[in-house]
Amino acid sequence: MRGATWVLWVPAWLAVGCAASTPSLRDAADAPDAGDAPEAEDAAEADVSGCRPGQVDCGGACVDPTTDPRNCGRCGRACAAGEVCNEGVCASTCSGGLTNCSGACVDLAGDPGHCGDCSTACSRAEECIGGHCVCVPNCSGRECGDDGCGGSCGACGAGTACDAAGRCVCVPDCAGRECGDDGCGGSCGACGTGFVCTPAGTCSCPGTPCGAACCGAGEACLGGACCDPTWRVETPVALKAVVQDIDGTLYVAGADGAQAYVAAYDACGGRLRERRFLEPATATGSSLAAIALSGADVYVAGQALSAGADPGNGLWVRLSKTTLAPAWSLALWGGDHLDEIWSLGVTPTGNGWMVGTTQIDFPPTLAWIVRGYADTGRACGFALFPGDYTGTLGRGLLLASGRVYVAGAQGGHGVVTSFAEDECGFTSGPCPCTPSGLSATVEFAGASYTEVRALAAAGGSVYAAGFASVEDDIGAVLARITGAGATFAPRWNPTAQIDAYTELAADSAGGALYAAGTRGWPGTGDAGQGVLARYGAAGLTAEWQALVDGTYACWDVLVDGTGGIVVACARTGSGSLLARCLPSGVCP
Numbered sequence: 001m002r003g004a005t006w007v008l009w010v011p012a013w014l015a016v017g018c019a020a021s022t023p024s025l026r027d028a029a030d031a032p033d034a035g036d037a038p039e040a041e042d043a044a045e046a047d048v049s050g051c052r053p054g055q056v057d058c059g060g061a062c063v064d065p066t067t068d069p070r071n072c073g074r075c076g077r078a079c080a081a082g083e084v085c086n087e088g089v090c091a092s093t094c095s096g097g098l099t100n101c102s103g104a105c106v107d108l109a110g111d112p113g114h115c116g117d118c119s120t121a122c123s124r125a126e127e128c129i130g131g132h133c134v135c136v137p138n139c140s141g142r143e144c145g146d147d148g149c150g151g152s153c154g155a156c157g158a159g160t161a162c163d164a165a166g167r168c169v170c171v172p173d174c175a176g177r178e179c180g181d182d183g184c185g186g187s188c189g190a191c192g193t194g195f196v197c198t199p200a201g202t203c204s205c206p207g208t209p210c211g212a213a214c215c216g217a218g219e220a221c222l223g224g225a226c227c228d229p230t231w232r233v234e235t236p237v238a239l240k241a242v243v244q245d246i247d248g249t250l251y252v253a254g255a256d257g258a259q260a261y262v263a264a265y266d267a268c269g270g271r272l273r274e275r276r277f278l279e280p281a282t283a284t285g286s287s288l289a290a291i292a293l294s295g296a297d298v299y300v301a302g303q304a305l306s307a308g309a310d311p312g313n314g315l316w317v318r319l320s321k322t323t324l325a326p327a328w329s330l331a332l333w334g335g336d337h338l339d340e341i342w343s344l345g346v347t348p349t350g351n352g353w354m355v356g357t358t359q360i361d362f363p364p365t366l367a368w369i370v371r372g373y374a375d376t377g378r379a380c381g382f383a384l385f386p387g388d389y390t391g392t393l394g395r396g397l398l399l400a401s402g403r404v405y406v407a408g409a410q411g412g413h414g415v416v417t418s419f420a421e422d423e424c425g426f427t428s429g430p431c432p433c434t435p436s437g438l439s440a441t442v443e444f445a446g447a448s449y450t451e452v453r454a455l456a457a458a459g460g461s462v463y464a465a466g467f468a469s470v471e472d473d474i475g476a477v478l479a480r481i482t483g484a485g486a487t488f489a490p491r492w493n494p495t496a497q498i499d500a501y502t503e504l505a506a507d508s509a510g511g512a513l514y515a516a517g518t519r520g521w522p523g524t525g526d527a528g529q530g531v532l533a534r535y536g537a538a539g540l541t542a543e544w545q546a547l548v549d550g551t552y553a554c555w556d557v558l559v560d561g562t563g564g565i566v567v568a569c570a571r572t573g574s575g576s577l578l579a580r581c582l583p584s585g586v587c588p
Contacts, residue, residue, distance in 0.1 A: 069103035142166030177201025223248025223267025230588040231269040232579040237261045239568040239576035241291040241556045248561055253300045255287035262324050275324035279317055280331050290344035296321050301341040301354050304331050314341040314356055330377040334358035334368050343397035347421055350374045355394040355406045367392035367408050398455035407452035407464055414442030414450035416464055416481055442486040444468035444477050458506035458537045465515045467500035476501040476517055478535055489540035495520035507559045513537050514565050516557035530554040530569040532581055544585040551577050
């Protein structure tokens with residue numbers, strides 16, 4: 001009887017006397033004793049290792065403890081040589097209906113490790129049914145995907161897909177979309193600052209597009225960044241000149257105490273870098289009044305003071321745009337007295353042109369123009385105006401259409417002269433050239449003195465700005481050069497003090513002129529107010545004059561790449577202001 005336990009009683013003396021010839025109780029009854037019965041803990045071993053149902057993990061191997069002669073009844077219990085594992089008990093023979101397969105008593109009709117015969121084992125996905133390995137689909141916990149037998153556990157609906165775990169999950173749909181809902185509770189992407197996502201899933205700028213950004217209400221796109229269209233930067237240094245690069249970067253020049261000063265600002269007024277220096281090495285002081293750009297370089301010009309017999313010379317320096325470090329500097333000698341450079345320009349061919357005045361401490365003064373090579377700095381100078389140039393001043397410079405225009409004053413009259421850029425050759429000594437170009441007298445009617453401070457080109461014409469004294473009252477003037485003379489706008493003279501324009505710029509279309517200067521300046525100190533004025537170029541009509549708050553004079557002006565007007569002004573008290581105004585006359 002399979003599974004029963006037999007107990008045979010014999011007298012103790014008979015058991016002792018017949019021990020050598022009496023078969024073991026196991027052999028006699030083909031049944032285990034109580035000590036060989038599988039313990040409760042063995043019978044309760046669970047399939048926690050991924051083994052087939054009925055198998056257990058013994059040292060990493062899946063075994064059936066009811067048939068495995070090396071793990072018979074439990075892991076590690078091996079049957080003796082010649083024994084078989086019969087239903088979890090080591091025995092001499094297999095029970096009826098079971099087949100001995102290398103010591104394992106198995107049912108060939110249902111054992112997956114010995115299916116039909118001792119040498120046929122079923123795969124993990126198969127079961128042994130009637131002695132044949134049959135694949136059994138496994139869709140436990142799965143709603144889709146392969147059932148393990150080449151079939152399917154189910155199909156997913158529209159908009160979903162079967163994942164590796166056999167679950168139908170949502171498939172994000174972002175075709176043609178860059179933002180918004182992906183259909184699964186996620187996002188197809190986020191829009192940049194200022195942009196909004198449309199129902200169609202595209203990022204739209206409701207304001208002003210600005211590169212990768214979108215400027216909101218009240219903002220302007222300046223140099224690829226969104227910022228206030230009117231801004232002001234106050235600095236303790238004395239700024240005299242400003243210029244803008246093609247990428248929107250602003251470069252300024254002036255002085256900080258006894259040192260020359262150069263700085264770069266972004267188009268929104270944020271300072272990027274600055275440099276202070278004393279050039280040349282023997283100078284006791286350096287200051288800058290003009291600035292120009294060419295390629296990767298910044299060119300500045302001004303004055304270098306000296307402790308020797310010659311109190312000072314003109315100065316020009318080439319700097320790197322990226323570091324503002326000087327590549328070379330040159331003191332420009334105009335005479336044994338104090339000299340200075342007021343204006344600077346660099347041509348596409350690499351020539352530098354400068355205009356200034358010599359003997360400013362020992363009149364009569366002499367107007368002075370200098371030509372230099374921008375690659376090496378070497379230069380030569382010559383008289384600005386033809387004929388008698390004693391008592392002359394050199395102030396403004398304009399490079400336009402292959403010509404060099406210079407301006408200043410001669411004999412109490414304003415004067416503008418021009419010549420072709422290649423008219424004066426270059427030598428290592430004094431320039432062997434007196435310009436023979438066109439000259440125009442710029443004299444305001446009724447004025448005892450007129451001085452041209454600045455030049456600008458607009459709509460094919462050249463314009464001049466400065467001031468004129470009528471009955472000892474100085475007022476600002478603006479004129480168009482016409483042949484050998486000039487056509488003036490009405491003199492702007494709101495006060496009995498000095499009202500003057502010191503710099504001039506034109507917008508890109510050539511339809512408007514912007515003049516910067518001072519209103520009500522007494523001639524010394526910081527009284528007065530800085531002014532910015534707009535004129536229509538065609539009719540020389542004054543459209544507005546705006547006072548720049550907190551300043552007493554504006555020294556330079558430019559129209560930036562988006563039509564704003566940037567001014568560099570002297571602040572009341574000390575220091576300077578760099579500000580951006582609007583074409584409407586609004587200044588911060």
